[in-house]
Amino acid sequence: MNLLVVGTGYVGLVTGACFAEMGHDVICLDIDEKKVRDLEKGIIPFYEPGLEELVLRNFKAGRLHFTTDYRQAVSQSLVCFLAVPTPSDEEGRCDLSYLMDATRKIAYEMNGYRILVNKSTVPVGSAKLVEKTVSAILGERPAHPLRRRLQS
Numbered sequence: 001m002n003l004l005v006v007g008t009g010y011v012g013l014v015t016g017a018c019f020a021e022m023g024h025d026v027i028c029l030d031i032d033e034k035k036v037r038d039l040e041k042g043i044i045p046f047y048e049p050g051l052e053e054l055v056l057r058n059f060k061a062g063r064l065h066f067t068t069d070y071r072q073a074v075s076q077s078l079v080c081f082l083a084v085p086t087p088s089d090e091e092g093r094c095d096l097s098y099l100m101d102a103t104r105k106i107a108y109e110m111n112g113y114r115i116l117v118n119k120s121t122v123p124v125g126s127a128k129l130v131e132k133t134v135s136a137i138l139g140e141r142p143a144h145p146l147r148r149r150l151q152s
């Protein structure tokens, strides 16, 4: 399958590398350009046993790609995993701004059926929020065939 993992941190990079090892074609996307450039050079931003070998092997095999380009990544991927930060504030409230930013950017680039999977830690009800956000953005494109499918 063609998979997209948004956020190449502890969760996203490990997820993407493991999916690539299973034989899937994986794009790992991050907004941090330096991180993406480093990953393309084989520089892993943190230590996780076995991760470096996994990333290098699958990158060389052409199953693992790194990018900052939402348009290219979303157009090529059926399933989009969200693995962006959701930090808590001092009162324990979850900051969903990174998740919403990634959701909006995916929705703007959707050119067909996509499955969004949330791997970030979020409060109950966040999936509905993601769905509503995608639906609203597709609604801004009146003739878009995905609109009816999401609203049914």
Ligand SMILES: NC(=O)c1ccc[n+]([C@@H]2O[C@H](COP(=O)([O-])OP(=O)(O)OC[C@H]3O[C@@H](n4cnc5c(N)ncnc54)[C@H](O)[C@@H]3O)[C@@H](O)[C@H]2O)c1
Residues within 6 Å of the ligand: 006, 007, 008, 009, 010, 011, 012, 029, 030, 031, 032, 035, 083, 084, 085, 086, 087, 098, 099, 101, 102, 119, 120, 121, 122
């Ligand atoms: N680290 C863990 O062990 C762990 C375990 C369980 C759950 N989680 C949850 O998983 C999520 C990710 O955690 P992490 O530790 O991998 O975070 P991280 O900070 O290591 O990585 C997140 C990455 O997302 C990128 N990012 C931020 N906004 C983006 C956007 N709009 N588009 C693309 N990339 C974006 C950042 O540049 C960063 O590289 C969080 O919700 C966290 O609570 C983490």
